[in-house]
Amino acid sequence: MTRDPHPLGPRAGAIIHTLHRHPRGAAGHIACAVLAVTLVACGGADKPAPAAPAAIRPAAGGGSRDTGATAETVAKEARGALTCPARTATPPRAAGAPVDDVLGVRPGLGFEEAMNAVLCSHALLVAAPQAGRGFNLKAPEARSVRQGFSATFAEPRVVKTSKQIMQEMQADAMARGGNAVREDLKPGQAKWFVSTMGLPGQERVLSVAREERFAADQSPTIETVVEALVKKYGTPSRAQQAASGQMPLLRWAYDPTGRLVTDGSPLLHKCNGTSDPNGSVTLTPDCGIVVQALLVPQRTNPGLVDRMQVGVVDQDGGYRMIAATEQALAQSDRDRRSQELEKAAKSAKAPSL
8 A cells, every 4th residue: 555645745747646545344345446546444334332531431320230220210320410502612613614514514624622522412312432434544653643533312121131131132133134125213213423633632623424314204305305405505506306216415615725516616516525434535625514314204104304424524634634644653753753762872781781
């Protein structure tokens, strides 16, 4: 695997630099093509188990794991001393800049700021850092970087017998073997994935994606959802209508200067976004903010929305964040080695010969 030695060099030229964040597992890898440098970042498509995040500590006196608990109790234990509405120290986006948030969560927010904002969007959400997802950073101590977190609805804690556990494991194995579709969202639930990058303790949001499945008796019409999206994000660069084999999709793409990409621009089909919390992210210095919304119609009534996915990614900013993080980690490692050598030179004893 080779990488261009100047990933942030002039945009003009024969080489197109593109980075991808994909679900990562044992098969995560970095791929290269002749005219493209592609970095694969990873993450599992399976629903992560709800857990208390590092930034939110369980409240004292929580229930025992040996007893059952309602979803509300599980969420309360995991969320700890969270205070809502969430407060942020990050300055708001500049006047006239593209609308780039999903329920207030946007690129540039700090890790803890974003996590608190996500949790405050619903009382049953619990969040946890996702070490198995992210970009394959080419730098020492890359594993120390928190590359994102997921948030899902808390589930009731049920005490099960060993027999019940074995039966569930067997059922899961059979479902996987048969490639059965596994639904990870119940009606009325939502899930998030927020991608972050930066030096350890200084990570900031690179992209955010949220999926909401509407309660059966609260499903809005496609027209209502599209109207609400346009009201918030403005006139889209692309509006794909529902048709055979395709779902309604809206995309708001901007170049790195903040100008909306419109018909006729060479960036129209290049600046793609992400809307699926389980999906991949594309980063390129040729594109700026990209907002994308995908509507999944009900099977029994295509005029109603079963679920909605909305995502935002700062492609140019994220691309630069990754390069800056790699460079800073490498410099930190050089400083560490230099300090160790200096200390050893002053205090180490000569060997006995």
